[in-house]
Amino acid sequence: MTNAHAPFSEPHPEVLPLGLDGVLVRFALRFDAGANRAARALVASLEAAPLPGQVECVSALASTLVRFDRMATTRAFIEQALRERLLDIAHTPTHPERIWRIPASFGGENGPQLTQVAQIAGLGEAALIDQLCASPLDVLAIGFAPGQPYLGLLPANWEMPRLSALTPEVPAGAIVTAIRQIVLFANASPTGWRWLGRCAFRPFQLHAENPVPLRAGDGVQFIPVEHSALSAIEATGDPMGGARLERAS
Known part of the structure; x- marks a missing residue:
């Protein structure tokens, strides 16, 4: 590095x-x-x-x-x-000027492979979620699908390979991980990355004034919530999924 x-x-x-x-x-x-x-x-x-x-x-x-x-x-x-x-x-490092706080639920039906990720990372499930949500993540790039962010970098214990076989489908809002990065899926999709959580935030919003809210260089922090809280956010139908945009101090 x-x-x-x-x-x-x-x-x-x-x-x-x-x-x-x-x-x-x-x-x-x-x-x-x-x-x-x-x-x-x-x-x-x-x-x-x-x-x-x-x-x-x-x-x-x-x-x-x-x-x-x-x-x-x-x-x-x-x-x-x-x-x-x-x-x-050449000597101008970039720092996030905008930080997104995004509610997310982890494990169970919202992240069936959380246990596997925690085992590879050498942590308990609760400690893994705490580490993820405490890690400052940057939007490294937008790609693969409209608006879809690659987020990183996570600590070294998140250096895990992709799966050897595809998961046939994860839903929109799925939070998946591999190679010290996180991808937040814009749409339902197959993936070779491990699925550990889900949010109601949609990184591509076709009918919005700004269809792609995130941009490369933004900061992202996941805020852990219970499954019931995520369901309540989804029930509002708001594609922002309870996300808050803050200016970095």
């Missing part, structure tokens, strides 16, 4: 062509906390001050994609401008 204050895992991030109208800035060849922060910092910089001809920018776990209008600019210009922009963000 890289130093907590070092944004790049490699001394020189790669600026690579991608398709006809894309440039990929790759900070590492595999997930790395510093590379992830750097990818998010580059997006924040490009959103605050877009490059001429920039159409879109989005971060993944260790890279940033920038799309450009081929009628308005050139690939050579975008690539050079990105190299210059990287110098500006």
